[in-house]
Amino acid sequence: MTVDAIVFEHVTFAYEAAPTGAGRTVPAAPVLDDVSFALPEGEFCLLVGPTGAGKSTLLKAVNGLVPRFTGGDMHGRIAVAGREVRTATPADLADVVGYVGQDPLAGFVTDEVELELAYTAEQLGIAPAAMRKRVTEIVDLLGLADVRDRALAQLSSGQRQRVAIGAALVAGPAALVLDEPTSALDPAAADEVLSVLHRLVHDLGVTVLLAEHRLERVVQYADSALLLDGGKVAAGPLGEVLAESPVAPPVVGLGRLAGWPGPPVTIREARRHAAGLRATITERARTVARHTDTSVPSASLEPPLLEARGVTVDYPGVRAVAGIDLVARRGERIALMGRNGSGKSSLMWALQGTGKRSGGTVAIAGADPASRRPGERRRLAGLVPAEAADLLYAETVAAECAGADADGGAPKGACAKILDDLVDGVDPETHPRDLSEGQRLALALAVTLTAAPPLLLLDEPTRGLDYPGKAALAARLKALAQAGHCVVVSTHDVEFCAEFASRVVVLSDGEVVADGPARQITAASPMFAPQVEKILPGWQTVAEVAAALGRDGE
Template sequence: MTVDAIVFEHVTFAYGAPPSGATGVRGIGGHSADSGPAVHRPVLDDVSFTLPEGEFCLLVGPTGAGKSTLLKAVNGLVPRFTGGDMHGRVTVAGRDVRGATPADLADVVGYVGQDPLAGFVTDEVELELAYTAEQLGVAPAAMRKRVTEIVDLLGLADVRDRALAQLSSGQRQRVAIGAALVAGPTALVLDEPTSALDPTAADEVLSALHRLVHDLGITVLLAEHRLERVVQYADSALLLDGGRCTAGPLGEILARSPVAPPVVGLGRLAGWPGPPVTIREARRHAAPLRKILAERAGTVARGTDIPSAAQAGPPLLEARGLTVDYPGVRAVAGVDLAAARGERIALMGRNGSGKSSLLWALQGTGKRSGGTVAIGGADPAARRPGERRTLAGLVPADAADLLYAETVAAECAGADEDGRAPKGTCAKILDDLVEGVDPGVHPRDLSEGQRLALALAVTLTAAPPLLLLDEPTRGLDYPGKAALAARLGTLAGAGHCVVVSTHDVEFCAEFASRVVVLSDGEVVADGPARQITAASPMFAPQVEKILPGWMTVAEVEAALESGDD
């Protein structure tokens, strides 16, 4: 008899009310809990679904749809620690979540958040894996057996004695999953587990989850914006949009979802039945379309085919022999890099390849052990911070790290002052990037896309010719990433040189004219985006894998429309 692992029965939830017994806790809307904020519109609106034992379910929906809220409701984080007003019933393995703490539910549901490092409570891998078992009072002999089994299951044997800080992002993600599994839960809930991972590390994590489902019968509920990575592993899907939730087979849900991977968009465009949700399925339908596109390849201007640095003019950025060393590690090893105005460069490579260290060294704030950097002939490291911002602006992986003020308006005013720009400059840039941002709201209460736009506006206020972004697509859905690619393309067209560090191959296909690939701190490939990505199974976008020579659904659509003229 099949056991229902996760059941939602008419669950409605809205933020606003304080958590039980809490005082003075800042709410999601930026209010203090003891100030009596009004309850907001429902994030979850009469949500009902059932996930059986041993199901791999993908939670999809636009940015801000409430996916993280739904996941946190499974183990009681919502509303116990977030506040808010909740109605309905959630059960896991037959146990009612209401009134229980996440610790009470650890033996039936494991939760892994977006940032595993923030959830660790110890310093070493084996200690972290054993911590939950210790809290549950598991006998030492049973604890050692359980930890060893998890180490073997998740492929952590080589790192079990290492410090967590020394692990790669993929290894940390597997440790976080292992820590959640120690208690032997029925269900595992994960919030964007691959958002910080390169394609290879993401595949390792998802393969481990796939084994848990098929070998141990664990139910996995996973939210992820990079759907192209996950669909091949999922059995079913939940679509959350406008507070309402629809459950069903993966293909059926993705066919009606406002956010879907490129393979689904291509299937819709070509009229393929289903539409297909995996590369393998799509390739079986693609032969007629390949023939049509081959006849029209020379008649269509493709989005990322813009001049290279050599064609674009004299270099704006020149780095020679750039080296960055940390204790025991050479993060950047003698990199030479030149870039011109108008270029759109994607900096790619595995986790730990040196991408972020290179960006910070180019900007001038980061450590430089050797080599030279010149932006328009000036060394940014030799300038004061205020002057440095006029040469190169860097938006870090967490855009909120640039935001310090209490309101959007104050943040914009501070950017105007720091950038010595006329009053209202930053606010105007922000409005050009994204409309409708409330100037009175706290920056940390904005959506991911709005927060990124604000950080970008703050950076652009100083008008730097070189713009550097580190993993800007985390937390963005497909429409959000397309909008970001278009905005960055506009900036490049206006004369900025834009360099983006990213693991997101689909964003790269939309944005980049040139790709630079790092490995162990060295440049191993540098050339036109279409050429570099097509030659790599790791970095090739979905459309290229189905229709060689084509990068995006938009390119294919333009080619098909050209034949209708």
């Protein structure tokens, strides 16, 4: 008899009504609308849906964080391993469901790996001998033996994610719920984390419910999927759900384009169908130009916009950037790639002038940004950090835009106009932190662009964005490059890189190990190659294949 680990029965949830400017309240639309599904024991289920669909809300409802800590109105029944969620606190449910949020550091309560792993066991009153045994088993299971005595702050992003999973597992839960666990990880670190989850499902029978926007990383591990869209949930086998989903990895889009049955959801399945399509587009490629532009207009005719020579960044005991040279011109679209800790963010902050620079020189349009006042610096180089909200301080979108106009010396309404060009439907009276991920990123980008910097730097801008959101961002950044900006993006997102970049610079241990045309660099690396390249060598996006087939509108 199959045992259901997670059960939702007719669950409806809406956040509290939102106040309006007239002092009235507007009833909030339900985030979850009569949701019912059941996940059996030992299932790896992928939760998919557009940005802002309510995936995080559904995940937090599994252990009662919603509505207990968020407020709102909930109806229906939720059970985990037979235990009723509505009548228990999240602490009461710790032994049946573990929750891992988007930011592991935000959930840690101690400073060291072993202490963090033992904390939950201590709170549950587990005997010291049993606790030591359990912690040791988790350390071995997750491959943390070499870091068990280290401070959490010294770990890589992938190691922190594994510690967060381990802390949730110490209580021996039947289900593990994870919200975008690979969003901040490079491809290799993401594979490490997902392999651990796969092992938990198959070796220990843990039920895993995971939400992730970078579906191309996860689909090979999942057994089934839930599609959340418009408050409704559709459940079923992975291929069937993704075939109907508005967000799907490129391999599914390619399968739809080619009419492959299924469609296939993994590279292996797609390659088995690809021989005919490969022959067709190889023939067409002899007469049809590739649609991905790897050239830089007039690059050889203009002087460099950015000249960085021997840039070095040191932190106590660590050389994050080791003498990097980087030259870039207007119109270039550069992707900075490399493993977590390779020095990408440190380099970007050093180029912008706000970050520490231990050595070397940086010139943007002939000026060193580090020697300028903050206002002047923003007119040379604008940087949108990995957390776009870090740039946003005002109480409303309108106030943010007004502040950006004043700080950038721009005419009144300039920032609001840029925001309207970037994204539709943003209420100027909304608090910036109430916006969706895509809207918040657009606002931070508009604030940055108001000062009209020729060099635009973005650090991991695709976190929290679904595939349509990333495609829209790539189109906007291309338009900015065509308008004369130089755009540099630090990213682990290989699919976004395929859509956006004309040039790729790969860092490792603070040094440049590869620098060249995007297609050439990504195609040569199994780690950085997009899905379409792995199926159809020489082609990088579904749109490019559609264009080669004369089906641009698909």
